[in-house]
Amino acid sequence: MRQAQIWRYQLPMDAGVVLRERRLKTRDGLLVRLREGENEGWGEIAPLPGFSAETLDETQAQTLGWVNAWRAGDNPAWPAAPSAAFGLSCAAAELTQVLPAAADYRAAPLCTGDPDALIPVLEAMPGEKVAKIKVGLYEAVRDGMVVNLLLEALPALTLRLDANRGWTPLKAQQFAKYVSPARRSRIAFIEEPCKTREQSRAFAAETGIAIAWDESLRESDFVFAAEPGLTAVIIKPTLTGSLDIVRGQVAQAHALGLEAIISSSIESSLGLTQLARIAAWLTPGVIPGLDTLSLMQAQLVRRWPGSVLPCLDTQSLEPLL
Ligand SMILES: O=C(O)CCC(=O)C1=CC=C[C@@H](O)[C@@H]1C(=O)O
Numbered sequence: 191m192r193q194a195q196i197w198r199y200q201l202p203m204d205a206g207v208v209l210r211e212r213r214l215k216t217r218d219g220l221l222v223r224l225r226e227g228e229n230e231g232w233g234e235i236a237p238l239p240g241f242s243a244e245t246l247d248e249t250q251a252q253t254l255g256w257v258n259a260w261r262a263g264d265n266p267a268w269p270a271a272p273s274a275a276f277g278l279s280c281a282a283a284e285l286t287q288v289l290p291a292a293a294d295y296r297a298a299p300l301c302t303g304d305p306d307a308l309i310p311v312l313e314a315m316p317g318e319k320v321a322k323i324k325v326g327l328y329e330a331v332r333d334g335m336v337v338n339l340l341l342e343a344l345p346a347l348t349l350r351l352d353a354n355r356g357w358t359p360l361k362a363q364q365f366a367k368y369v370s371p372a373r374r375s376r377i378a379f380i381e382e383p384c385k386t387r388e389q390s391r392a393f394a395a396e397t398g399i400a401i402a403w404d405e406s407l408r409e410s411d412f413v414f415a416a417e418p419g420l421t422a423v424i425i426k427p428t429l430t431g432s433l434d435i436v437r438g439q440v441a442q443a444h445a446l447g448l449e450a451i452i453s454s455s456i457e458s459s460l461g462l463t464q465l466a467r468i469a470a471w472l473t474p475g476v477i478p479g480l481d482t483l484s485l486m487q488a489q490l491v492r493r494w495p496g497s498v499l500p501c502l503d504t505q506s507l508e509p510l511l
C-alpha cells in the first residue's frame with residue numbers, strides 16, 4: 191500500500207539575502223513524503239527564484255500529478271520541472287534505500303562580505319581548508335586585494351571564488367592584477383568570471399587562474415568538455431533534474447578529469463542534508479558547496495549537525511495532501 195503527503199513550506203530568510211538583484215525574503219517550497227510498507231522517503235522541491243525556470247505553483251501542480259499517479263500504483267516518469275524531478279527522485283531513492291545514509295557535512299564556508307570574519311572560521315576548520323568567496327559584488331580591485339590577503343594570511347588555504355558572470359574582461363584583469371602570481375594556483379577555480387564563456391576562457395588563459403562552469407550547465411548549447419584552464423563543474427541538483435541526471439553529469443565530469451562539486455540552491459536543512467549524502471556518495475572526498483543554511487532563520491524537519499537554528503516540524507506546515 192502506497193501513501194504520500196505533501197506540505198508547502200515558507201521559511202524566513204536572513205535580512206539582506208539578495209539573489210540576482212532581488213531580495214529573497216522567504217524561501218518557499220514543498221516537502222514530499224512517500225511511504226510504502228515499512229519504508230519511507232522524503233524529498234524537497236524548491237525552485238529557486240531567479241535561477242529556476244519553473245514557478246512554485248507550476249511545480250506544485252506537477253508534483254501533485256506525479257504523487258497521485260504513484261499512489262494509484264503507477265511508476266510515472268519524473269515531472270518536467272527540474273526541481274520537482276530532483277525532489278521526487280530523492281524521495282524515491284530514500285524509499286528504496288538507493289541513496290546511502292552516509293553524508294559529507296563539511297561545507298566550504300561561504301563569504302559574501304567581511305573577509306576578517308572568515309579567518310577565525312578557517313583557522314578552526316579541521317583538515318582541508320577551503321572557503322568560497324563571492325566576488326564581483328564590490329570593486330574588482332578590492333576583491334583582488336581581499337583574495338590576496340587571505341591567501342597570504344593562511345598558507346594552507348585554497349579558495350573557490352564565484353563571480354556569477356559579473357565581470358567585464360577589464361574588471362577581471364583588474365582583479366587578477368592584485369593576486370600575486372605565486373598564489374594564483376591556490377585559487378581552485380573561479381566560477382564564471384565573465385559575461386560570456388569565451389571571455390572566461392580568455393581570462394583563464396591570460397591569468398593562469400582556473401575557472402569552473404556553473405550557470406553554463408543550464409544553457410542549451412552546453413556540452414561537457416575538457417578545456418585548458420577548466421578544473422571543475424558546479425552541479426546544483428535542484429536546478430538540474432532527477433538524481434539520474436545528476437549522476438550522469440557527475441560521471442561525465444569525472445570521465446573528463448574535471449572535479450564535480452555538488453552545490454546548494456538554498457534548500458532547507460532537509461534538502462541540504464540530502465545533498466550532503468549525495469556528495470558523499472557521488473563525489474567522495476570533495477567538499478561540497480553547501481554553506482547556505484545560515485542564510486535562513488530556521489531548519490526544517492531534519493537538522494544540519496551543529497546548527498543552532500530552531501527546527502520546524504511538519505505540524506507547523508500547510509498540508510496539501
Ligand atoms: O556553491 C556554494 O558553495 C554555495 C551555493 C552558492 O554559492 C549559490 C547558490 C545559489 C545561488 C547563488 O547565489 C550561488 C551560486 O551562484 O553558486
Ligand SMILES: [Mg+2]
Pocket residue numbers: 352354381404405424
Ligand atoms: Mg555559482
